[in-house]
Amino acid sequence: MVFHKTDVLIVGSGPAGSTTARFAAAKGLSVTMIERRPEVGVPVRCGEFLPSSEEIGDMFPKAADLESLFEVPGDLRLRELEGIRLVDPKMRSTLLDFSGYTTDRDRFDKHLVSLAEKEGAELITDCLFKRIEDGRAVTALGDIQYKVVVGADGPGSRVARSLGLPANRMPYPAVTAQAKGDFDPCIVMFFGGVAPGAYGWIIPKKGQANVGVGFSPRFASGSLSGYFDSFAGRHGLETMGRTEGKFVPSEGPISETVSGNGMVVGDAAGHVISVNGGGIPTAMIAGRICGSVAGDHILNGRPLNDYQREWRDIMLKPLKKAVFNKKLADTFAFGSDARTAICMRMLGGRRMGKLIRCRSIFP
Ligand SMILES: Cc1cc2nc3c(=O)[nH]c(=O)nc-3n(C[C@H](O)[C@H](O)[C@H](O)COP(=O)(O)OP(=O)(O)OC[C@H]3O[C@@H](n4cnc5c(N)ncnc54)[C@H](O)[C@@H]3O)c2cc1C
Structure with missing residues (x-):
């Protein structure tokens, strides 16, 4: 039974999902985030540390316009x-x-969702994604029809599995x-x-x-x-x-992040700095690209592979360096x-x- 139709379906309302939703909705399309939890960001499972934009820019020098992407209200900068x-x-x-x-990660995640909602995206909570069947997303609330699906559903991504993409090792x-x-x-x-x-x-x-x-x-x-x-x-x-x-995720990005009309982003794609486990900045940098490419794909046929090309151009080298450094530590230090x-x-x-x-x- 189809209970919902949307242009871009995003599974997960963490930093990757809400940032993807924000930039896809900014293109004027219908964008839906589904979240299995009843409340965004709860419970908190995070160290709640965000590097400054300068530090993020230092790690990812090719990433543009970080100040605006990582701008948060003062009350979210706790210390x-x-x-x-x-x-x-x-x-x-x-x-x-x-x-x-x-920061308080629950309030931080809610803030990012509110930015997506301001652009017109909608959020459905208590909605577990199960699998893709006949080109539709099967969820706990019924089937959802979409033009593009994005897996922002964390390290054990069911969307990645449904799309035939590799799992985080x-x-x-x-x-x-x-x-x-x-x-x-x-x-x-x-x-x-x-x-x-x-x-x-x-x-x-x-x-x-x-x-x-x-x-x-x-x-x-x-x-x-x-x-x-x-x-x-x-x-x-x-x-x-x-x-x-x-x-x-500890082994860096998975080898493919696009399949058919689907993409994965954030932890689902292994977008984590493996020497320290930090993944909020990378989820948001990749989410901005992912949402924008999803929108352009629907509006004017831009290939979804551009998403993979762009995030790799900005993040692959530093993320691979982090994996290499962690392997050195595994071999010699631990x-x-x-x-x-x-x-x-x-x-x-x-x-x-x-x-x-x-x-x-x-x-
Ligand atoms: C203990 C710990 C400490 C950390 N500390 C830091 C830190 O201090 N700084 C930092 O930058 N990074 C930290 N990280 C990493 C960071 O939390 C992640 O990299 C970041 O949350 C990735 O964002 P995401 O949106 O990809 O995934 P998530 O934030 O995991 O969001 C995924 C969302 O998808 C939902 N979901 C999952 N499956 C389904 C489904 N089937 N259907 C519907 N919804 C679904 C989940 O409920 C969740 O809301 C930490 C991680 C851990 C585990």
Whole structure:
């Protein structure tokens, strides 16, 4: 039974979906986002850190007009942060300059949806996408007819599967919670056995911090909740509310992101910086291209492959560099606390700064 018709159907209302919707709707087309959750952005499963536009531009120099894409109301910039403190297993730390801010991710996602709605896009919540059948999207509420479908449905994308696109390989599990207290204005990342193959974090907000751990299934032997509890215990973190977990793509972009009249974007496409798991900026940069190309495709036949060509031109090189750097860390630094400590000491602040910014660490 067809219950809805639209030009562009977007599955998922995270940063990738809402940004795609905003730029497709700006072309004057009918655009529908569907979201399986009852409320956008809830629960929060994120570290809630956004790099400044300058830092994003530094990582992706070919990305244009970042100020306007990443402009957010002042009340969404909860705390300006000045740097990243990297702590090795011996608790020796290195402070790197890095500017950005923390936000409330649920309110941030709602803000991005409101920008899409202002352009005319509509959102249907409580609407689980199941599969594509006979060119229609089968959802929990009935079938949806569309001209272009976009999978912005996160790391385990059902849309990608339905379109015959590759899955994200080796996603890393990660959990997060809020902790009470006053913290210095910098991100702290803890490496070693506390979060094997990844890191534990404290990201300050106002009067509290977002805290969490992620790990690589290749190096971890315990459960995620076990690592989180031991991390929180070791640092005396007084957590509030539930811990929430999710997977993070760790191997960079999937090899194809367009198939027939469908595209995937954001985590669904592996648009994540694999050295640190950050994916909001990349989801939004790719979402802007995706929405614009979807609109032009319907209006004047522009090939959907232009989306893939454009995001690759802007993001592929830095994202691949991040994958390469993470593989170096997997090979030489992770697996034992002693090795992690030695490698971090050998790299020093300058090279670790390059690593965080998706650059070559040698020479
Ligand atoms: C613990 C953790 C901490 C993180 N911290 C940071 C950070 O501090 N900074 C940063 O930049 N990145 C961070 N990331 C990564 C970041 O959260 C993601 O890269 C980003 O959310 C990607 O946006 P997206 O829109 O592609 O996917 P998502 O934000 O995951 O949105 C996907 C949406 O699709 C919906 N959906 C999924 N399946 C269906 C379906 N079948 N039908 C309908 N709807 C569906 C979901 O409910 C969800 O709302 C973190 C990730 C994790 C797990």
